[in-house]
Amino acid sequence: xxxxxxxxxxxxxxxxxxxxxxxxxxxxxxxxxxxxxxxxxxxxxxxxxxxxxxxxxxxxxxxxxxxxxxxxxxxxxxxxxxxxxxxxxxxxxxxxxxxxxxxxxxxxxxxxxxxxxxxxxxxxxxxxxxxxxxxxxxxxxxxxxxxxxxxxxxxxxxxxxxxxxxxxxxxxxxxxxxxxxxxxxxxxxxxxxxxxxxxxxxxxxxxxxxxxxxxxxxxxxxxxxxxxxxxxxxxxxxxxxxxxxxxxxxxxxxxxxxxxxxxxxxxxxxxxxxxxxxxxxxxxxxxxxxxxxxxxxxxxxxxxxxxxxxxxxxxxxxxxxxxxxxxxxxxxxxxxx
Amino acid sequence: xxxxxxxxxxxxxxxxxxxxxxxxxxxxxxxxxxxxxxxxxxxxxxxxxxxxxxxxxxxxxxxxxxxxxxxxxxxxxxxxxxxxxxxxxxxxxxxxxxxxxxxxxxxxxxxxxxxx
Numbered sequence: 467x468x469x470x471x472x473x474x475x476x477x478x479x480x481x482x483x484x485x486x487x488x489x490x491x492x493x494x495x496x497x498x499x500x501x502x503x504x505x506x507x508x509x510x511x512x513x514x515x516x517x518x519x520x521x522x523x524x525x526x527x528x529x530x531x532x533x534x535x536x537x538x539x540x541x542x543x544x545x546x547x548x549x550x551x552x553x554x555x556x557x558x559x560x561x562x563x564x565x566x567x568x569x570x571x572x573x574x575x576x577x578x579x580x581x582x583x584x585x586x587x588x589x590x591x592x593x594x595x596x597x598x599x600x601x602x603x604x605x606x607x608x609x610x611x612x613x614x615x616x617x618x619x620x621x622x623x624x625x626x627x628x629x630x631x632x633x634x635x636x637x638x639x640x641x642x643x644x645x646x647x648x649x650x651x652x653x654x655x656x657x658x659x660x661x662x663x664x665x666x667x668x669x670x671x672x673x674x675x676x677x678x679x680x681x682x683x684x685x686x687x688x689x690x691x692x693x694x695x696x697x698x699x700x701x702x703x704x705x706x707x708x709x710x711x712x713x714x715x716x717x718x719x720x721x722x723x724x725x726x727x728x729x730x731x732x733x734x735x736x737x738x739x740x741x742x743x744x745x746x747x748x749x750x751x752x753x754x755x756x757x758x759x760x761x762x763x764x765x766x767x768x769x770x771x772x773x774x775x776x777x778x779x780x781x782x783x784x785x786x787x788x789x790x791x792x793x794x795x796x797x798x799x800x801x802x803x
Numbered sequence: 804x805x806x807x808x809x810x811x812x813x814x815x816x817x818x819x820x821x822x823x824x825x826x827x828x829x830x831x832x833x834x835x836x837x838x839x840x841x842x843x844x845x846x847x848x849x850x851x852x853x854x855x856x857x858x859x860x861x862x863x864x865x866x867x868x869x870x871x872x873x874x875x876x877x878x879x880x881x882x883x884x885x886x887x888x889x890x891x892x893x894x895x896x897x898x899x900x901x902x903x904x905x906x907x908x909x910x911x912x913x914x915x916x917x918x919x
Contacts, residue, residue, distance in 0.1 A: 623825065
């Protein structure tokens with residue numbers, strides 16, 4: 467049901483009954499390693515190309531999600547997902563193996579919450595009993611797609627971010643045990659004129675702030691209603707800008723814990739990841755792996771995940787265009803909240 | 804002393820490239836091409852040869868030296884054989900570098916498979 471201007475309120479309280487998270491070696495060396503279903507020691511997963519490796523990550527995450535949900539693959543009625551590669555090849559090739567009805571979506575790194583919001587909407591509207599949301603990214607495919615091939619050895623400035631190698635999937639059901647998807651705020655495109663693809667955090671921060679403030683206006687909630695509000699991949703630079711923007715607008719973010727998945731997945735001081743993590747998988751594996759486990763353990767009661775995406779293409783920034791950005795927010799809470 | 808000047812001049816050229824990269828936000832390809840063009844202009848003005856005499860490898864190793872060699876070969880051949888020499892002389896001095904790049908790339912491609 468529409469509430470306010472751009473928020474979907476899920477009256478039937480769809481449940482995330484199972485998730486799957488698979489990551490690469492750098493994420494496995496980070497502080498959240500124990501929360502993932504599978505950590506690969508090899509960046510290439512013993513595949514012939516990085517693209518094959520990325521799609522295998524998603525296949526494995528989907529398998530874990532279905533298994534952890536305790537259902538059979540055939541029971542999943544729709545798959546909603548996307549990734550960073552041209553024509554969403556990681557998702558379409560991975561779902562080819564699954565043989566599920568498929569809705570490909572592109573929201574860059576906001577795809578995790580875009581697909582979760584859509585899966586929840588499908589279930590809430592009665593269009594599905596079980597819908598799966600999934601996304602993935604790989605450090606080496608993203609570098610090749612958006613910047614330079616890794617062998618080129620191009621320098622990166624400290625504002626650059628490190629694309630997470632991993633995949634996350636979640637099965638949303640009409641009923642069952644698990645965290646509830648309470649509502650979702652679909653973001654507007656915000657572009658304040660940043661054109662440097664090595665400074666995505668700064669470009670995306672205003673979009674995240676816009677969506678979070680709209681979420682509060684639409685729902686009547688305040689920051690204190692959430693135990694944790696996390697953005698997807700603003701990293702060091704973007705997180706600081708977001709805090710400044712909230713302070714300017716007088717939003718009491720000190721009443722909650724405000725963090726960023728890109729700062730949580732790596733030990734930013736110790737691991738050489740520049741400003742922090744990014745990529746579709748960043749918010750997906752942190753949310754589905756780490757945060758939902760904390761919800762299940764009762765350490766958190768209600769969280770707002772605001773996945774941020776930079777909607778640029780290599781062509782657009784080579785032609786000097788600025789970076790349009792978006793953020794989608796999904797509120798997830800314990801069933802008893 | 805020769806090593807010190809080679810270090811300072813070679814390092815200075817690299818600093819120039821880094822500034823183009825960081826402050827002017829040029830891509831690596833643009834940075835490299837700009838340095839080649841700067842070397843070419845320096846040679847046309849007669850500045851690069853004295854710099855190589857002064858700093859040795861500090862001036863002959865960086866990519867600016869490639870621009871210098873392009874123009875130098877073209878001008879030398881122009882004097883010896885006339886206007887057509889601009890075309891035939893352009894890659895005369897640089898042929899060793901270009902051929903080496905092609906041959907060693909080929910040999911490397913035989914034994915390793917790029918993935919990036």
